Amino acid sequence: MKSFLKIFSIAFVCFVVAIGAGLWAFSKFYNPSTDVVVSDEGKKESMSIVDSNKELETEAKSELEKLIENSKRKNMLLLGMEGARTDTIMFASFDPESKNLDLVSIPRDTYYSRKGHSAADKKKINAVYGDEGTDGTIRAISDVLEGVPIDYYVKITYSGVERIVNSLGGVNVNIPIDMDYDDPYAEPPLHIHLKKGEQVLDGKHALQFLRFRKSNNGGGYPDGDLGRIKAQQQFMKASLGKVLSFKLPVVANTVIKYVKTNMDLSDIGVMAKNAIGMTKGNLKTYSLPGKSTTQNHASYFLHDQDAVENLMKEIYRSGKE
Numbered sequence: 001m002k003s004f005l006k007i008f009s010i011a012f013v014c015f016v017v018a019i020g021a022g023l024w025a026f027s028k029f030y031n032p033s034t035d036v037v038v039s040d041e042g043k044k045e046s047m048s049i050v051d052s053n054k055e056l057e058t059e060a061k062s063e064l065e066k067l068i069e070n071s072k073r074k075n076m077l078l079l080g081m082e083g084a085r086t087d088t089i090m091f092a093s094f095d096p097e098s099k100n101l102d103l104v105s106i107p108r109d110t111y112y113s114r115k116g117h118s119a120a121d122k123k124k125i126n127a128v129y130g131d132e133g134t135d136g137t138i139r140a141i142s143d144v145l146e147g148v149p150i151d152y153y154v155k156i157t158y159s160g161v162e163r164i165v166n167s168l169g170g171v172n173v174n175i176p177i178d179m180d181y182d183d184p185y186a187e188p189p190l191h192i193h194l195k196k197g198e199q200v201l202d203g204k205h206a207l208q209f210l211r212f213r214k215s216n217n218g219g220g221y222p223d224g225d226l227g228r229i230k231a232q233q234q235f236m237k238a239s240l241g242k243v244l245s246f247k248l249p250v251v252a253n254t255v256i257k258y259v260k261t262n263m264d265l266s267d268i269g270v271m272a273k274n275a276i277g278m279t280k281g282n283l284k285t286y287s288l289p290g291k292s293t294t295q296n297h298a299s300y301f302l303h304d305q306d307a308v309e310n311l312m313k314e315i316y317r318s319g320k321e
Contacts, residue, residue, distance in 0.1 A: 063313060064146060064147070064148075064309060064312055064313050064316070065147070067313060067316035067317065068148065068149065068316060071095070071316055072095065072096055072097060073093050073094060073095050073096075073316065074093075074094050074096070074151050074152070074271060075091065075092065075093045075094075075148060075149060075150050075151050075152075076091075076092040076093075076094075076150065076151065076152045076153065076154060077089070077090075077091060077092075077134075077137065077138055077141055077150050077152070077153045077154070078090040078091070078092055078153075078154050078156075079129070079134070079137070079153060079154065079155045079156075080155075080156060081129075081155060085108075085126045085127060085129060085130055086108065086125075086126045086128075086129045086137060088108070089105075089106040089107075089108060089125065089126065089137075089141065090103055090104065090105055090106065091103070091104040091106060091141060091145060091148075091150070092104075093148075093315055093316075094271065094274075094275070095318070096271075096274035096275075098282070098318065098320075099274070099275060099277060099278040099282045100282050100283075100284065100318050101278070101282055101283050101284070102284050102285075102286065102315045102318065103236075103283070103284070103285045103286065104145075104285075104286045104287070104288060104311070104315075105285070105286070105287045105288065106125065106141060106144065106288050107125075107287075107288060107290075107301040108124065108125065108126035109124050109125075109126070109292075109299055109300055109301045110124065110125040110126075110144065110288065110290070110300070110301045110302075110303055111123055111124065111125075111300040111301065111302050111303075112124065112125040112128065112140055112143075112144065114128070114131075117131070120295075120296060120297075120298035121298070123298075123300070124300065125137075125140055125141070125144065128140045134153055134155075137153075138150045138153060144288070144303060144308065145308060145312055146305070146308055146309045146312055148312050152261060152262055152263045152267065153261060153262055154259055154260070154261045154263075155259065155260040155261070156258060156259050156260075159258065160257070160258025160259060161203070161206070161207060161210070161258075162203030162204060162206070162207055163203060163254050163257075163258060164203070164254050164258065165201070165202065165203040165206045165239070166202055166203040167254040168239070168242050169242075170200040170201055170202045170203075170206075171200065171201055171206060171235065171238050171239045171242055172198065172199070172200045172201075172238055172242075173198070173199070173200075173201055173209065173231075173234060173235050173238055174197065174198045174234065175194050175195065175196050175197060175198075175199065175209065175231075176196065176221070176230075176231055177196050177220075177221065177222075178194070178195055178196050178215075179192050179193070179194040179208070179209070179212045179215065180192065180193055180215050180216055180217075181212060181213075181214060181215055181216055182216060190208075190211060191208075192208040192209075192211065192212050193208075194208055194209060194212075201235075206235070209231070209235060210235065236283075236285070237280050237283060240280055240283060284318070286311060286315075288301070288303050288308065289303060289304045289307030289308055289310075289311060290302050290303035290304045290307070290308075291304075
């Protein structure tokens, strides 16, 4: 099986959790304290030490570190699983002030060397999960993204995406090409037969759309992966728009059953409250900067560290102009 949930499904489910389940849970369960008391004991004693080092620390920090320090953004790692490997990886960053949601797709073949793992397949970032679990994957993605912190994770399954799309009553998309592909050996078996044009996809056909890579005759998107990403992003944006206008408790009840996350009710509630007023226009999508290559008969995606740092700075600056 070459493909799992792709860009839309993970990002969509993540934000359904944050907006859908969140608004519902927030109104029923969440009652945060509005008063914070800070003791002054020891404050004067430590003030001179803090002040004396403040200027030095500021000078030593990079521009990205300063942007992160002064930001209220919450970052999430979104995972689609294929056995013991992460087939879909996405970094999602939400700014409660601007209500911008920025999504960065991380190719599963991104080169990531680890001590003690010399096999070619172990040098891909999607192999980290099988060895080090969710925490290890979070550390690896944060490393690739130049130290940007990750607060939460969300994981989802095939059946979850199908049922969530069905709970929305389907999603309207414009299919760019005829899609015909059969793989009886995939798990689950894959049979894709979709016609070009605008149509509403139910959960079953949405999965076909998201999993499509090529046709039986070897053809596919004219511009390869770029075309596939564009199609998936179109689906993601259409779905987010549907979520924002739908009866959220219905979606939330479905989402809660099929996702795994370390967000608790208070986390979801705060994020949901901050997301009120968000529109599709607040959503921006990116791909990890870099290029594909082949080394020792293995295919890798080599990320461009300078370009990644610039992308992270662009995201953290957005909404601040």
